[in-house]
Every structure is written in structure tokens, then in C-alpha cells.
């Protein structure tokens with residue numbers, strides 16, 4: 001092996017003129033894309049370190065890059081190691097770093113502190129503009145090899161992952177037990193405030209803020225799925241940062257199993273945002289030649305959260321598999337019929353759905369063998385002949401002959417003890433300690449790392465997709481993983497399970513390339529950037545109450561563009577909260593996402609159905625804008641209002657939703673300022689029907705709307721983008737839980 005002091009070799013192969021890496025021959029890399037700069041010190045022999053992640057620094061020559069690195073070398077102060085501490089993307093204790101180590105593991109208690117030496121650094125630009133730095137390093141004492149990949153994508157999103165490998169000459173009797181691998185990014189001192197998210201079933205992704213003080217803010221997730229409480233982003237920013245102002249740095253751990261996201265500030269002037277998989281004890285042991293690869297850790301920087309989100313949106317829209325067709329309006333049967341399935345009712349629902357403009361009909365839970373309620377049937381993915389003597393054919397035929405696509409609910413990772421498959425293969429259930437895990441929703445989890453169980457589920461789903469014209473799977477996952485071990489030896493199984501689920505989705509999509517998949521997990525419990533590499537929509541929450549949805553969708557939208565967020569019009573009385581809302585509030589809330597309906601249309605009046613049809617028609621008309629434009633959320637509004645909108649990329653048009661979620665602080669609520677339009681252009685701003693209904697307490701439209709509205713709102717107004725963005729327009733007093741839509745069109 002090469003001695004540790006060998007200088008790093010540099011191999012540069014640029015594939016595209018789309019993006020450039022400044023001075024690739026230098027040991028300091030400068031990656032630039034979409035207003036973001038990353039300066040990466042690859043001078044070796046230690047692992048590379050991000051010296052700057054943030055605003056674009058412009059074109060810099062090699063000498064300046066060296067100077068940036070030099071400018072960042074700390075003074076050696078009293079009572080610290082005699083060499084400055086510079087944590088690399090995989091921070092190592094041996095360098096004097098006292099915070100969370102990037103790599104935690106050991107060989108029977110030895111080799112617990114690594115000190116990798118860089119062997120090679122390669123830099124490349126892909127045809128799509130991705131700039132990639134790949135680093136190979138070795139720790140000869142610990143008998144470990146490390147590969148690091150850092151990419152700056154053309155959206156300005158940065159991502160990193162690492163692979164650790166047991167060296168071929170390591171002692172096979174002393175495997176390396178990997179307890180954790182965390183990759184980190186530095187943020188500057190002025191990023192003094194943290195924002196992250198928590199939640200639960202029916203209340204996902206609610207924000208929480210705190211000062212970014214010395215210490216660690218650790219968001220651990222041991223649910224075996226992404227989790228309703230998972231932080232969609234962990235953001236640090238300048239104090240008071242909002243959607244449109246303040247500098248913000250945010251990370252996302254892209255993993256659908258156990259994971260950890262951390263913000264850590266040390267007393268020695270370092271602040272890091274980090275993420276990685278959370279490994280269970282003994283879950284990964286590396287023998288000679290064995291490798292472990294971490295999830296991608298994503299980072300996005302911007303002025304304001306909307307800019308951070310905009311980069312994630314662009315990244316997702318850049319995916320080769322991003323839906324290219326308009327997002328079909330969905331009817332989902334769950335809250336219409338629940339488990340009470342019969343063919344005439346479902347056919348009737350299909351007729352009504354088509355009549356209001358639905359384009360995809362999704363048959364939810366309850367269609368398979370033994371599934372009359374949530375106690376039985378999971379795992380037996382065959383159509384129940386008692387309910388469907390002719391299979392799903394009569395329903396699929398009607399749905400497709402009405403011009404709609406057909407979608408089907410499945411929960412492939414789950415198994416009810418009361419099922420044929422559980423009785424035949426009790427050893428396929430994840431368990432440890434010689435006992436069965438506590439049930440949750442009466443179900444257990446199938447061990448998909450077991451090849452027989454995997455093949456069985458793959459075969460069952462494949463058979464359904466072959467027999468029926470199924471365009472879409474609503475892929476659910478309705479419990480946390482508890483005591484999830486392989487039955488045979490009890491070893492922890494969450495890591496392998498997570499990989500197996502990805503494999504299952506990948507294989508089904510390979511066999512059925514036009515299949516779309518929705519990621520659902522008791523509502524919004526599996527929303528992360530790795531599952532989104534193989535899914536086309538998420539179900540944001542089981543709570544369809546529009547008031548709750550205003551917040552859930554607002555923050556889900558920090559990661560996902562609207563076209564990926566399932567948003568349905570529910571019944572007037574929300575099933576999960578009991579609140580009643582008028583149609584305008586419900587439909588105006590669902591309008592911006594991947595719209596759907598989750599109500600028994602047959603039970604509504606003809607008038608209500610006609611009104612829903614109007615909203616569906618509006619959605620279809622606006623769809624290219626809603627699902628292609630730039631999302632904005634407004635900071636400076638009355639605290640009773642949530643205001644958001646979408647602005648066309650060329651700023652020719654915008655649709656804005658103003659929703660009152662409480663009684664106003666002041667009435668009327670003062671001026672509403674609409675930033676983001678072209679300052680020099682003239683716009684016509686007006687209410688957008690059917691989202692123009694201001695209603696009184698009884699739901700009536702009083703005196704033709706007028707007495708509650710400022711004069712401009714009854715006629716519309718023509719103003720420049722600069723006036724709208726700085727001076728604004730007077731806003732009326734809305735009753736709580738009312739919503740108005742505004743349309744701005746460039747003249």
C-alpha cells in the first residue's frame with residue numbers, strides 16, 4: 001500500500017461545458033451552481049473539508065482559493081490541541097474534533113478512532129451539469145477504506161454520501177461493527193437560529209424554532225420509516241429568517257428507515273448540520289471487502305426558506321422520472337366507503353367521479369381476501385372473491401371506459417397475523433427476543449430481506465399489475481417497526497428492510513415502467529428524498545381538514561413541489577377533526593397540490609357536485625402554472641392569514657391563496673404585499689372565481705360581497721409589480737376558515 005504521506009492524485013475529466021469547476025488542478029475545489037458556491041479543501045492528507053457553503057463567491061483563481069482556505073485556519077488558543085481543528089465532512093475525533101464523530105464503530109473494542117489518509121481526489125462534470133468530487137481514503141491501522149462523494153447539482157442543491165469498506169486484508173474474525181456514519185456541513189456563526197419540524201399522525205410537519213446555542217440538537221428517528229415526526233428539513237439561519245428573507249442553510253437526511261439529523265455548535269467556533277442513518281446495535285458488521293453506504297445527505301442554501309425550497313423543487317423536477325404528464329385529478333375511495341365495498345356503490349362513485357372531471361380513480365384499502373376491517377388480510381394480495389366474484393374487472397372496465405385511470409391501494413410490507421400468508425409463513429414476520437412485537441393497527445411487518453418473502457410479495461403485486469390495467473399504486477405503510485429483527489437469529493433488520501423496500505419498488509417499476517407510485521404511510525409518514533427517487537406523489541396526511549392541511553402542506557412544500565403533494569377535497573365535515581368548512585376553503589386548499597376528492601360524491605347534492613366540478617375545472621386550467629411555477633409564501637401578513645401562491649417562471653401570471661386560519665389581529669387586516677412579480681410590469685389583480693366567495697357566518701354571500709370588501713376587490717385593479725411588491729393592496733376581514741383566491745396577470 002502507498003505510504004500515508006503520499007500526495008493525493010488528481011484525476012479531472014470534464015464531461016460537459018454546462019458547468020465549470022474552477023481550477024480543478026488545484027487541491028481546493030470551487031463548485032458553483034445556481035447562485036451557490038462550495039469551496040472544498042482537498043489538500044490532504046486529511047479528509048476534505050467544506051470551507052464555504054453558501055452564496056456564490058464569483059469566479060476565483062487558484063491563489064484566491066488557497067487564500068480562502070488559509071483565511072479559515074483558526075488560531076490555536078489556550079488548552080486546545082496544538083494543531084487547529086478543522087472538521088471534515090466526516091469529522092474525526094483523532095483530528096481533535098470533540099463533537100459528534102462522523103464514523104462510530106470498532107473491532108471488538110479496537111480501531112474505534114480512525115484517521116483516514118486521502119489517496120485520490122477525482123472531479124467530474126456530468127452532461128446534466130452535476131459537479132462531483134470523489135475522494136478515496138484509507139486508514140491502514142483500522143483496516144478501513146472510505147469513499148466520499150460530494151455533488152453540487154445544477155439546482156444548487158448539494159448532496160454527499162460515504163461508503164466505508166473493510167480492507168481486504170482485515171482479520172475476518174474481527175469484523176468492524178459500524179455504529180454510525182454521519183456527514184456534516186459547516187454553517188457560519190450568523191446562522192444563530194434553528195428551525196426543524198415535528199408532528200404525529202394527522203398533524204405532520206409542524207415547525208419548531210430555537211436558538212442555535214452551543215450543544216447538539218439531535219433529531220433521532222427509530223420508527224423504521226421516515227416518520228410523521230421526522231424533520232423534513234433541519235435549517236439554520238440568521239435570526240428571524242422567514243420565507244423571503246434571511247440567509248438559510250438546510251439539510252435533509254434522505255432515508256426511509258431509522259435516521260438522525262443533527263445541528264451541533266461547539267465552544268470552539270464550529271457549527272455543523274449533519275445527517276446519517278441511525279444503525280441499531282450490531283446491524284452492520286463489515287468483514288474484509290464488505291461495504292456500507294450511507295444515505296445521501298442533502299443541503300440547500302438560500303435567501304429565505306422559499307429559495308431553499310425552490311432549489312429542492314428544481315432538483316425534484318430535474319429527476320429523470322419526474323412525472324411528465326399533467327397530474328390527474330384523483331378520486332380516492334377511502335373516506336367515501338372505507339371497508340364497506342360493494343360493486344354497485346363503487347360503480348356509481350366512478351360515474352359521479354367522471355362527471356365532475358376526475359381522471360384517476362383509486363380503490364383504497366378493503367378489496368383483498370379477508371379484508372372486511374383492519375384486523376385481517378394484509379399479506380394476502382388477491383382480490384376477495386366473496387366481494388368481487390368477477391374480480392376487479394367490472395370496476396376497472398367501468399373506470400377505464402369512463403376515460404379514467406385505475407389505481408389500487410396496497411401495503412406490501414405489512415402482514416396481519418390473521419392472514420393466510422402469516423399462517424403459512426410465521427417465520428416471515430420481523431421479530432426478536434423469541435416473541436412477537438406488540439401489534440399496531442393489528443399488524444406486523446414482513447421481513448422483505450427474506451428472499452422468499454420478497455419474491456412472494458413481488459409476485460403477488462406483479463400478478464395484479466399484469467391482470468388489471470393499474471396505472472397507480474397507493475403504497476401504504478401503517479405502523480412503526482418495533483423489535484424488528486430477522487426471525488431466525490433476532491438480528492436487527494431495519495437497515496436491510498429499508499433497502500429491500502427500495503429494491504421492491506425499483507423492480508416493480510422496471511417491470512411496469514408506466515406505473516406511478518404514491519408514498520403513503522399512515523398519511524405523511526414516508527416523505528423523504530430517497531423514497532421520492534422511486535415515487536410520484538406523497539399523501540401528505542390522513543387529515544383532510546383544510547385548516548390543518550394549510551399548515552401541513554405549507555411545510556411539506558419546503559421539500560416537495562406542489563405537484564408531488566396529494567391534496568384532496570374532503571366532505572364538509574372533516575372525518576378526523578369534526579370541523580365543518582365551506583367548499584371554497586376545502587377546495588382552495590386542495591387546489592395547489594396534486595388535487596383529488598375524498599368524499600362520497602353520490603351523497604352530495606347536484607349543486608355541490610356542480611361546484612366541485614367548477615373547482616376541478618379551475619385546477620385543470622391552472623395546472624401548468626401550479627405545477628411548474630415558483631412557490632412563494634408570504635411573511636409579512638396579519639397573523640390570522642396564511643398566504644401563499646405560485647408565480648410563473650416568466651412572471652407573467654400568479655395565483656395566490658389567502659386563507660384566514662384564525663380571527664384577525666386587526667380588522668380590516670391592512671395591506672397585503674405581493675412580492676416576487678416583475679417590478680416593471682403592469683398586472684391586473686382580481687379575485688379568481690370560484691375562489692371569490694366571501695361568506696357570512698351562515699355561509700351566505702352577503703349583499704353581493706360588497707360590504708365586506710375594499711373597493712378595489714369588487715372590480716380588480718391594475719398596478720405594477722413594484723407597487724404590488726412594496727405598497728400592496730388593502731385586504732378585507734375574512735371570517736376564520738375562509739379562503740380567497742387572487743389572480744395576477746401581466747398586461
Ligand code: GLA
Pocket residue numbers: 334364365409476478520521522523539541542
Ligand atoms: C392509511 C392511509 C389512508 C388509508 C388507510 C387505509 O391510514 O393513510 O389514506 O389508505 O390507511 O387503511
